[in-house]
Amino acid sequence: MNEELSRADESKQRILLAAAAIFARKGLDGARVDELAAAARINKRMIYHYFESKENLYVEVLRYNCQKIYHLSKGAFIAGADPRENVTRALRQYFYFLAQDEEFVRLVSWEALNRGSYSSRVLPQLLDIFQADLGQILEDGIKRGCFRSDLDIHQTLLSIHALCLAYFTRREMVQPLWSSDTMSEEMLEKRLQHILDLVFHGISKG
Amino acid sequence: MNEELSRADESKQRILLAAAAIFARKGLDGARVDELAAAARINKRMIYHYFESKENLYVEVLRYNCQKIYHLSKGAFIAGADPRENVTRALRQYFYFLAQDEEFVRLVSWEALNRGSYSSRVLPQLLDIFQADLGQILEDGIKRGCFRSDLDIHQTLLSIHALCLAYFTRREMVQPLWSSDTMSEEMLEKRLQHILDLVFHGISKG
Amino acid sequence: MNEELSRADESKQRILLAAAAIFARKGLDGARVDELAAAARINKRMIYHYFESKENLYVEVLRYNCQKIYHLSKGAFIAGADPRENVTRALRQYFYFLAQDEEFVRLVSWEALNRGSYSSRVLPQLLDIFQADLGQILEDGIKRGCFRSDLDIHQTLLSIHALCLAYFTRREMVQPLWSSDTMSEEMLEKRLQHILDLVFHGISKG
Amino acid sequence: MNEELSRADESKQRILLAAAAIFARKGLDGARVDELAAAARINKRMIYHYFESKENLYVEVLRYNCQKIYHLSKGAFIAGADPRENVTRALRQYFYFLAQDEEFVRLVSWEALNRGSYSSRVLPQLLDIFQADLGQILEDGIKRGCFRSDLDIHQTLLSIHALCLAYFTRREMVQPLWSSDTMSEEMLEKRLQHILDLVFHGISKG
DNA sequence: GATGAATGAGATTTCATTCAT
């Protein structure tokens, strides 16, 4: 009815956003509730009022973050188009989505280590959604003789995922390799081109 | 003096191994000192005696684990050999090294998230060492006209690293994709072949 | 002004009744203000509006409950009647009053333990009132040679009180002794008869 | 082997005793862990080390207190003796046991209100043990024609229990009835005699 | 008169670390 959030919803939202930032930075165990409350400019008590426990808040943060993917790859697959163009488009979308949302990247990574206990039903969607679009594109490309017929689609999805993600999750490993800022427009585009090159041609000549 | 470990060294070693297992499972913040002591079957006090603090023990665990890489890729590069064979050999070595040491994989991953503060001087070595061998191989391959001349070696190293590691770090995402046990001999070999295929030829036909 | 309770009085009454039930169940320390408000289907703030504090509400609940006794033993003493009949009548009234009002029984019991700080001026009334009627009856019985002349009236009042109350306060101790429901009409009557028997004749034969 | 308690056991014991005193005074909900620790002159942390939680400590206190009864009525029943003498002896023992251990009386009373949730398997023993001895005495008395043959033993046990206990649990109700200190040697003996009188003869004359 | 959000003080519980032996 009204566009505005109620005061309560606004507080809840503020907690969620502040928590997302801190959980992303420090992980579940590393984050302190006092710190979360201070960052949300709210009384600690309210965190428990709205989210029951720190763990539960963490799960909500995960859930909230995973929803971001839904807005992601809509319509990467264009039926008549060149499969290579489709792959390029999807991959670029995904790569820049990760590039621009460090929070998401880190939360997903923490969760991968936390045995996925909290998100077991949340994270698989990442690949699922990924699969829905890119999987279709790959199949289409194989059918149309564009891609190798012996391609294992699952493996390929995982590989593309890894190629994109690694650049962001391993920054402290990555940074020393290059002298310039790895997050600059130029460097990002360079990485993306490398991935596309690798994916399409491998390292072999010709 | 004597070949055997003194009782002291043996205790220290036991702490280190127990801590490695637990830090790998739960991370620095998730691990409890009580737990570490219990797992090492030793008095808590001894941990402080030998390692000063929990954080310091963690760093030692990292250091100890990173030493494992030194024993890794010795002699992957064989001067006269086909560059493809050299790549294959190095990649296989690395892939199976990760496959067989989950502890290492997880410790490295935690550390990547933990702002890398502890390992800033430790982790880059991973790529450094990697680079020493595989980098040489790639350069050799380019020079000999075997690999594309426009290959960015840094990017390629990172990519290969990512392709190998992702299979192990994202198990809970990976497992649902396949029905069989992803760590079985057969599945491991399948993944390795996929990586080699991708690296050498990309996904394009012909 | 009008016979109906104003909306305000009605709210106040609802709080009082809900609080009585909860304080009876959990005691002063065990009851939560949130819980009281929820049970009264009213905003927490109103509790403070009407009663100033949780403790004060508790006192009001006690006061309100103690008023129940006033309606109790009116006219148990009938001047000309057989003292035994008078005792029987008064005791029966008291026993069934307790039987039917668990709330009262429990509130009085909590209060007895709570240093009686709140009710120091409230609870003695229980025995006072008790005393007014039953005391008179006993005295009358002694005077008329019906009861033992060495009877200590205070002691006897306390004893009768105890004999009645124990059956209800110690239910979890009492229940295991009997197989049937201790609050059934039949069992209640049996207990009452036992008390009357004991009071009149003791356990000795003849 | 050695009579002395280890330091740990001594600390544990100190916590237990301090907690007993405080729980008796204020109940489970009213007692504060800080207070318990201070009274035991020990760090709060140790309470959790030894007892896991406040509730658990409370249960241990109950358990510990209930063991006191075991040392109680041993040999109240003397086979050949006059049943009245046996009753008198047992009742005196019980009465003075309660008189001298206010802690026990209060803990049992709190527990009776706490719906017996913690002690459901602990408290019934009170009457059980009571029953073992006094029950036997009563039966013996009936058989030997000393007591009324229509005596309900369960009811009688409960009644005797109530008559003894009430004097101590309802002190703030009892005190106003008498001018002198209700716990004085003289007053205690007076109460005991009243109970014995009532139990043996009731209030009727002759 | 009534509401829902908010709060500060404090309760329980946990943890890395140190003492006494």
Next chain:
DNA sequence: GATGAATGAAATCTCATTCAT
């Protein structure tokens, strides 16, 4: 070198109470 008990600081969580509307 080793132990078990102990601790202070801080973490998570709870509660009676009060604003702002």
